Amino acid sequence: MAKKEVAWKKAASAASKVLRRTGSSKAAKSAAGSALSQTKAPKKVTTTKAGLAASITLRSSGSSKTARTSAGSALTQRSNRRKK
16 A cells, blocks of 8 residues: 655755765665655655665765655655565
């Protein structure tokens, strides 16, 4: 079941900054792209791959505040389904 949350303006802005920055990691850009694609799209959910990238970004000590903001937004929009 998809969550009915959308990326808010601050998270979308942070995601845009991460994508434009040349020094951003691949994981940060993946998470940022996922968060940005879900702006104003409540039926879209974060994929497993983007969720993993967001998790890596949040755990990384070298991630910027904007990268962490967009990664957090992407993780918030993950599906609640888990494999049994």
